[in-house]
Amino acid sequence: MALSRAAARGALWRLGPAALGPCRGRMEPLPVLGAPRCQVFRSQERPLSSRATSRALVAAVAAVARRVNARYERYLERSFPRFYVLYSTFTSVLCPTGIQALFLEVKEIGRIRFRMSRQRLKVQQLPYRDMERLRQFRRDALKAIPIGIIAIPPFANFLVIVLMYFFPRQLLIRYFWTPQQQLEFLDVYDSIRRDSYPDVVQSLALAAQSLPEPRPRELLQQLCSQVQGGARPRLAQLLAVRSLFSGSPLVLNRLQVDHVRALSQVLFLTPHLPAVLLRHRLLSHILEIRHLDRALLRLGLGQLSEEELRAACYLRGLNATHLGRAECWAWLEQWLQLSCELQASEASLLAHSMVLLSLNYSRPSE
Numbered sequence: 001m002a003l004s005r006a007a008a009r010g011a012l013w014r015l016g017p018a019a020l021g022p023c024r025g026r027m028e029p030l031p032v033l034g035a036p037r038c039q040v041f042r043s044q045e046r047p048l049s050s051r052a053t054s055r056a057l058v059a060a061v062a063a064v065a066r067r068v069n070a071r072y073e074r075y076l077e078r079s080f081p082r083f084y085v086l087y088s089t090f091t092s093v094l095c096p097t098g099i100q101a102l103f104l105e106v107k108e109i110g111r112i113r114f115r116m117s118r119q120r121l122k123v124q125q126l127p128y129r130d131m132e133r134l135r136q137f138r139r140d141a142l143k144a145i146p147i148g149i150i151a152i153p154p155f156a157n158f159l160v161i162v163l164m165y166f167f168p169r170q171l172l173i174r175y176f177w178t179p180q181q182q183l184e185f186l187d188v189y190d191s192i193r194r195d196s197y198p199d200v201v202q203s204l205a206l207a208a209q210s211l212p213e214p215r216p217r218e219l220l221q222q223l224c225s226q227v228q229g230g231a232r233p234r235l236a237q238l239l240a241v242r243s244l245f246s247g248s249p250l251v252l253n254r255l256q257v258d259h260v261r262a263l264s265q266v267l268f269l270t271p272h273l274p275a276v277l278l279r280h281r282l283l284s285h286i287l288e289i290r291h292l293d294r295a296l297l298r299l300g301l302g303q304l305s306e307e308e309l310r311a312a313c314y315l316r317g318l319n320a321t322h323l324g325r326a327e328c329w330a331w332l333e334q335w336l337q338l339s340c341e342l343q344a345s346e347a348s349l350l351a352h353s354m355v356l357l358s359l360n361y362s363r364p365s366e
Contacts, residue, residue: 102175109137128295132311135288140173147171183321189268190319196265200355201227203259207250216244223356232360235338238353242342245349252283252348263351266317286347289316293339301329301336317354318361331361 112130115121123131151160164171169185177185205224211217220241223233244250252260260278261271267285271278296304296312304312309328313320316335320328335357342350 102173105133105137105175108133124291124295126295128292128299129308131292131295135292136174140175143173186314186319186321190314190321193266193268193317194319194359196262197355197359198228199262200259200266200352201359203256203262204250204352207255207259208244210249211244216241220244227356227359230360233356235334238338238349238356239341242346242349245347245352246343246345250348251345252279252286252351255279255348266351266354282351283347286351287344290339290342290344290347290350293336297336297340301333316358318358327361331357 112126112134116123116126123134126134147160147164150163164176168177168181169188174182201224205221205228208217208220208224211220219237223237223241226233226237249255255263257275257278260275260282264271264278264282267282269278269281269285273281292315301309306325306328309325309332310320310323313323313328313332316332318328318331320331335353338353338357339350
């Protein structure tokens with residue numbers, strides 16, 4: 001007995017003071033003297049085995065969730081194909097559309113804003129792609145405001161989903177359009193815009209009749225007649241009448257209200273506003289395009305991808321979704337030559353040139 005008590009004291013002494021002091025927290029079982037070594041090791045491996053078990057359980061649950069989600073997507077694709085297109089656009093991971101593309105764009109906008117704040121830059125001092133990103137994101141944010149207001153009341157999310165399903169062009173921003181929808185919706189918007197082109201040319205021809213100088217009046221009337229007859233004007237013809245659009249009845253602040261409304265539709269601006277707001281918005285958007293033109297000239301047309309080239313033409317009045325790269329290049333090069341020649345006071349000519357240069361440009365065969 002004395003020998004066993006001495007052996008027990010020796011074992012406790014080797015374990016250290018913690019074994020002799022009071023127990024704090026959870027008491028771990030001490031290894032029994034004379035117990036097999038494998039039994040001691042098995043008791044120490046229990047936490048590792050429990051973690052491995054929990055990981056295996058999580059992996060199994062995730063695998064089951066993936067199988068259920070795949071079956072659900074197949075059911076949607078088979079039973080509700082139109083809704084599946086909207087669903088897959090929102091939840092796409094493999095392609096840059098939907099929530100993923102919107103999140104990446106928000107991060108990029110934050111990076112641009114941070115650089116502007118740190119370097120004290122104005123928007124006009126940014127590179128072309130950053131300026132275009134900010135412009136497009138601002139338009140998308142304004143378009144998303146109505147659907148955000150509709151979703152505020154409780155249980156209104158279901159109504160929002162139904163509205164987005166039936167009216168994707170009006171309510172969804174471009175991140176949630178499929179590639180087919182992008183082509184279709186751009187054609188629809190362009191057809192709405194082109195409906196106002198004849199009104200712009202007709203209003204310009206009527207305004208030319210009130211000009212006092214006979215020679216400039218004749219040049220402008222000849223230009224309008226040429227466009228109405230189906231011909232495309234030359235750059236020299238537009239520059240020959242540039243003085244008429246800076247200090248005459250053709251300046252933006254002096255145009256008739258119907259004339260301003262038609263020009264607003266060319267730039268995708270709502271015409272249902274008071275005349276003062278119409279003129280202000282029209283001037284600000286034209287000057288924004290002018291700043292973009294100068295940034296694009298610094299970058300060079302050769303640096304643009306085909307998608308960026310088509311988007312630049314579309315913004316300036318030409319639907320290039322069905323045109324070749326060479327045609328887009330030639331038209332945009334002519335536009336940049338005109339835009340960089342004009343001053344800010346000649347913004348009215350730049351606005352009218354969106355119609356004059358693109359109305360009779362080559363269109364796809366029906």
